[in-house]
Amino acid sequence: MWWNRILVGSICIAILSSCDLFKIKTEEDPEDAIVASVGKINLHASDIDFIKKDNQSELDSAELVNRYIQSWIKKQLMIKEASKNMTLDEAEINRKLLDYRYALIVYEFEKAHVEKVLDRNVSLDEIEGYYNKHKENFALKEIIVRTNFLKLEKALPQKRQIERLLNSNRENDQMELKDLAIRYANNYFIEDSTWIKFDDIILNTPLVQNTNHVQLLKNNRIINVDDDTYSYYFKILEYRLQDQVPPLEFVRDEISKIIVNKRRVEHAEKLQREVYNKALENNEFRIYD
Known part of the structure; x- marks a missing residue:
């Protein structure tokens, strides 16, 4: 390789x-x-x-x-x-x-040649084709989620309003939630289309003490936990568990790199064949019995 x-x-x-x-x-x-x-x-x-x-x-x-x-x-x-x-x-x-x-x-010769001819542009069709053919190779080793996350001061007057908006699916309410998060949250993640590792999003929150994340996600759409100073809210939009196949969006960049690396190998092998065949045609080497 x-x-x-x-x-x-x-x-x-x-x-x-x-x-x-x-x-x-x-x-x-x-x-x-x-x-x-x-x-x-x-x-x-x-x-x-x-x-x-x-x-x-x-x-x-x-x-x-x-x-x-x-x-x-x-x-x-x-x-x-x-x-x-x-x-x-x-x-x-x-x-x-x-x-x-x-x-x-x-x-060094192969590297210089490959870098000169290598096409790093990978189309969505190529990515989807590779994903559909090799889905099982991307089985998750950890839980991933799509979520809205907010960290708020416990005494914040707008907490009730934010709780109401978290429970709503109306588009206008989601826009208002993002606005309030920007204005009042100490930390937040409001990216509905982005998948993230669950362990990453709960870092530095009381949820790290919970040892049964699977049960937690299966039983709760809205998760609220507190510590002495802050309230933490998680609205779970979607999740994938360990050993499940992740959505294409989560592995898109990884697949793109795999395809580019496959092209590298193919270009290097093609160069070797071309050099060999050219030398063969020109009688530049001989094999003795």
Whole structure:
């Protein structure tokens, strides 16, 4: 899979950077300051330039540089200790490093090609088609709800009005409820069409103490709980329980990413076939019996 290639690439980069066995420079630049050393192995300022270039914040860069230097020192010390305590097969190590180098080259080439041709636009028809074909793959691991939520001060005079509006389904009343939530609620969530994890919406409310969320949702359309200072209201519009299939809206972004990643893999495989077939036509390789 594409992500496996990314993982391999990351591992290769870590190995190459730690061992200092691949160097473009053949002699040291006297103006290239040494920032750390272990024995005769030096880490130069130019070796960590990429950290500063990739980070705009000086504080972040300084912290990352320090972490990189510490990591580099630890790896060099481990290499030094390993060299003293075990017999190393230099030929085998060099062969593996060469394999890693070629894997990195191929990875960078494939990545550049795929990013150039990749279409990230995913239509609703594609998303719906994938959802209908793979519904069971999206079985929920947690409860999700569509809900109206308000956190109000217990002494608020408008509480009774808000309670009445919560029990109403009239469109005008829903608009008035949103207006009151904006004006008086300490916290609120009035998004009728948005699905959210139930554990997220009840966070920092007394409902976290309730251990039977399934029974709570099945038996109550309006849930009201209090603590010493606030009243919390939940109007449950709809819910899905664990192991049930979520609505398309809840997994739409996830499916879009899956489809784009599948395209990445397909483009990479297509590139490999094209390179192979072109070489085959031009007699660029030979297999011997």
